[in-house]
Amino acid sequence: MKPSLRKVLISGGRGLIGMRLSEMLIDAGYEVAHLSRQTGRGHYCSFRWDPSAGQIDEAAIGYADFIVNLAGASVSDEKWSEERKHEIMSSRVGGTNLLARELRERPHHVKAFISASAIGIYGDADDRMLTEETPPAPADDFLADVATQWERAAQQVQDLGIRTVITRIGIVLSDEGGALPSIARPVKLMAGAALGSGRQYMSWVHIDDLCRLLIQMMEEPEWQGTYNAVSPHPVTNKEFTSTLADVLHRPLVLPKVPEFGLKLLMGEMSEIVLASQRVSAQKVMEQGFKFEHPHLREALESFYQREEG
Template identity: 70%
Template sequence: MATNVQETARKVLIAGGTGLIGTRLSEMLIDAGYDVAHVSRQSGPTHYRRFRWDLRSQTIDEAAVPYADYVINLAGSSVSEGKWTEERKREILDSRLGGTNLLVRELRERQHHVRAFLSVSAIGIYGDAGDKLVTEETPPAPAGDFLADVSRRWEAAALAAQEQGVRTVVPRVGIVLSPEGGALVPLARTIKMMAGAPLGSGRQYMSWIHLDDLCRLLMQMLEQPQWQGVYNAVAPNPVTNQTFTETLAGVLHRPLVLPKVPEFGLKLMMGEMSDIVLASQRVSAEKVLREGFTFEYPELKPALESFYGEEL
């Protein structure tokens, strides 16, 4: 139940604000003059105002959503931690649907002045697309692909906020590059230890985005009313796994001395979770470019050099 306010909108509520994306985004929002609060199940000291929620009981501080001019939903358990047992898969799904449904419920039932609701999704919705360039118009992967199924249900839950008259944006996030966490950290570590190698065939595409570009994109989506609906949040130049590995090794000035890590070995070690590194997703950034977003790091090598160039 949205209400109109005339004062300048500067308050942002972030669910999942202590994760990799949320930490950097919070810093950049503060630098841009916003007030930032987090919604979290944690307690304890923090730089930010905090509202409590409990996804199991589907409860949230009644003051959380009414506080905000904008709500950003980044909440969700990591897909890359621990093998995908049935229990783990339920946790991955429930952590996304539970938080999203709770925020949308609050948008429906509370008096608020929220101008936009941003709720992230993932390019995993496309499944293993091979060499095909996928766009926002590409249908999700068929049922049975776990990450695609999670993303499809996650997006449907978020887009329900549109029924409340709230501008809703769903960025499908690619592989986020940062030396502070995410996929880049273990890849760089293995290369520094002279143990890096392309994974599987090495021909699978990786659609990536520099963390700062992602945060700048989310801020633009927040601020500019033309952004609405689903967008691919990826840099405009996806690369194969082999090219990614070779480029990272070059930036780190390390040779690649090992052969490719065979697909069967990855499946043996990781089980179904090997889909994360073996699925090929060549994802188009054309829609965000048409909306006027400019990437600071459209190419992989300068993006990696921004992290590791000064170390060498």
Template identity: 60%
Template sequence: MAGKILITGGTGLIGTRLSEMLIDLGYEVAHLSRNNGKQSHYQTFKWDIENNYIEEKALTYTDYIINLAGAGVADGKWTDKRKHEIRDSRVHGTNLLIEQLKKTSHHVKGFISASAVGIYGNSGERLVAEESSSAENDFLADVCRDWETAANQARNLNIRTVIFRIGIVLSKEGGALPQLAKPIKLMVGAPLGSGRQYISWIHLDDMCRLLIAALEDHQFQGVYNAVAPHPVTNEEFTHQLAEVLHKPLTGLKVPAFGLKLMLGEMSETVLGGSRVSANKVLQTGFTYEYNYLEEALESFYVKEA
């Protein structure tokens, strides 16, 4: 069922790979971007979140919107300015899309939006599912709540709406994995803080396959956790990554106070974590290519070893 897909955040980690996979499947892909896209392989429409502008042709062009835009959470210390960027790029961007859809004569059949497992805050050992309550007084949880509220407005326009609470996306091209692998490759790898905090991860290709499944399978509606079925603790993650890279660990742990000094408030994202259930996705019949961390890591690093 090929169609026309408009992606926000199309040049990000997920958007780049997703665009390639959609093209391979025969879809037409366009990006919504702040830049004119002259260097892009894809048709590019302009938007400007600060000035509430979206090129009208973007919304009359598309059959489905995949909304992935958002400033990188780990791209720097959380100054007040940075926190506004993280929030506005997600919440204002999504609100702008919905407002423009209300005003435009369009044929959009589906609105698929990103959110994040950060909505659960630091849930410790407890396994959290989509109906679990979100964390209170937690910056990322607040952002995710408002982001989902904005995306859910698409339902009032009779557009099938799917929200994915995305875990740590594993890829060699960017995101958390190269950062976690770097100290291990330098022989200074160690778990962070207690090491007991959970990492709910998903392989980049499974993430993209899940977004495509949500386009094509109309049973997808509402909120889903986009995580692999077997989350691991930070300590397990560090040990498995060291094994795949054939590198020893120091036998120490990176102390929490050091991370707090270095990262400030952002340290909460590495010292805390959530153990997130994939059951709702599994119940749709979706099959993961990478169920276990070891096979996911091997897909990136075995050729190197």
């Protein structure tokens, strides 16, 4: 990578993935700026934007050699009211549309556009192995519809002739946030249990592997198109829960949490934990990416063994 090509603009830079990616980019010698609704907070240079209003600092796009597009309201913070569903959709699609508009209309020197998507695009697929060639689930599946429209918005950047990489991200494992602390909390209290049937597949990725993958996609011009960002070894919910309990040295004493109970508690949002997605990492490995945390036990130990040390 030429030393001059070192400025990375991140949307969603203050989220879980964005903060870890920013740290790793700084360690690798890059300059990092965030797109944010509020500037002047945190350690990073930031440009103001408001995707819902279609507004962005005119200097933002001109700053960047690379753009990593991660912005999107959390799908798991609160129940899916119609208002919340609109926010989940518009935060992703609106932000990506805004970046595409700026790249279309302003002078820039952006070499690559790395845009997040999600494995939710595949819907509930039982135990079928899902590859990048698998068609998206129908639009009546909310998360699939969100991911499909998000990818369609990113395609506008590809159509401008800018190298575009779409990353379908699985369940991101981190002890700083996201799904893992929520799953680990009841296990630590000896109240952990598999969810629903426990047979549904969870396709996960260690946050450091994900960030290394995003950086490799950014740096190497061979990366183009759509890739699954998941570890090569998906597991069932039952296997995930029992491995986590083992790593935490806790017994699993409760029976499974029944599907109807989850639906009562979470509403439509229960599809996050009940949908089965067994997703292939073959394409990223064939492209030359090597996982540092390919197996679940070792990935979990990377977070929880240091608690004991």
